[in-house]
Amino acid sequence: MLLSRVLEEKLGSLYRAGGRIVGGVYLGKGQEAFSAALGVQLQAGRDVYGPLIRDQAGRIAFGEPILECVRTYLGAVTGPMRGRDGNIHRGRPRDGYMAMISHLGSLLSVVAGALFARRLSGNLKDGVGATSIGDGGTSTGAFHEGLNMAAVEKLPLIVSVANNQYAYSTPNNRQYACKNLVDRAVGYGVAGYSVDATDLGACLNVFRTAVECARNGGGPQMIVGSLLRLSGHGEHDDASYIPNSARKGPGTGDCLVIAEQRIIDEAWMSEKEVRDYHAEARAKVDQAISKVSKEPSPDPFKEGWQALSSADLVEGQHEA
Known part of the structure; x- marks a missing residue:
């Protein structure tokens, strides 16, 4: 959680400085507990x-090195996308780490499809699949189709729904009419859980339960976490549409601050040890930025990449 927060704050500052990052920067500030609690339950491979x-916190928990993140954001040829794709579209699909699709809801279908393909090939075994969506994304057709298919096939799919109260700038009361988003789980015939996503302990417990249930044949699991986005939709957005009244009350705090305070109160770590962790995280991020800043950008005259997988379909490479 801490490494994700420090890394994203650095990426945000590089974006605002201009010129270093092409494309948008979207921060998970306030969502780290919910994200990391899922990622830490999964096993790469x-x-x-x-x-x-x-x-980002879930990516790190799943095993993504921060160098891969930085290389993608800064467009280095050494990154997993070799500087050829948007900074959030990175992944290693052959390793089960899917590249994000900007069309919200689509990843649910992709992960469900990957699980179904594994089942057909006899390679599913006790593996599970997991993906995330926001409250607004649950209203898309892709979300409905993917979750419905996963439910019918009883796939071991975990869907984390981060209800941060706003689909960009659209509040919950203009998004859905049910009392709670978790009520939708019943309609799909899947297990549903609600959790205060600012409480790291509660998030760890609910995701542990859901993942174990999915691994043991319990079918899809949907977890809805309540929280408040602590930044704009992206670094281009000042979130002025969120009233001050919405920034107070249960489920609106900073999950990282809450977790650190509990760690200190329980005497699991001292205040100095927490500060040392902050310093260590900053040093790791600074080292990564420094290293990647010296790495080359892609050279269009040397790249042999093509969008189409079959060379004979590429324009100019086949006879009419």
Whole structure:
């Protein structure tokens, strides 16, 4: 959680400085507990993970090196996308780490499809799949189709729904009419859980339960976490549409601050040890930024990449 927060704050500052990052920057500030609590339950190589734009903490928990993140944001040729794709579209699909799709809801279908393909090939075993979505994304057709298919096939799919109260600038009361988003789980025939997403302990418990249930044949699991986005939709957005009244009350705090305070109160770590962790995280991020800043950008005259997988379909490479 801490490494994600420090890394994203650095990426945000580089974006605001201008010129260093092409494309948008979307921070998971306030969502780290919910994201990391899922990622830490999964195993790279065994499970399938399709993170969303605010899942940097989950990506790190799943095993993504921060160098891969920085290389993608700064467009280095050494990164997993070799500087050829948007900064949030990185992944290693062959390893079960899916590249994010900007069309919200689509990843649910992709992860469900990956699980079904594994089942057909006899390679599913006890692996599970997991993906994330926001409250607004649950109203898309792709979300409905993917979750319905996963429910019918009883796929071991975990869907984390981060209800941050706003689909960009649209509040909950203009998004859905049910009392709570978790009520939708019943309609799909899947298990549903609600959790205060600012409480790290509660998030760890609910995701542990859901993942174990999915691994043991319990079918899809949907977890709805209540929280408040602590920044704009992206670094281009000042979130002025969120009233001050919405920033107070249960489920609106900073999950990182809450977790650190509990760690200190329980005497699991001292205040100095927490400060040392902050310093260590900053040093790791600064080292990554420094290293990647010296790495080359892609050279269009040397790249042999093509959008179409079959060379004979590429324009100019086949006879009419």
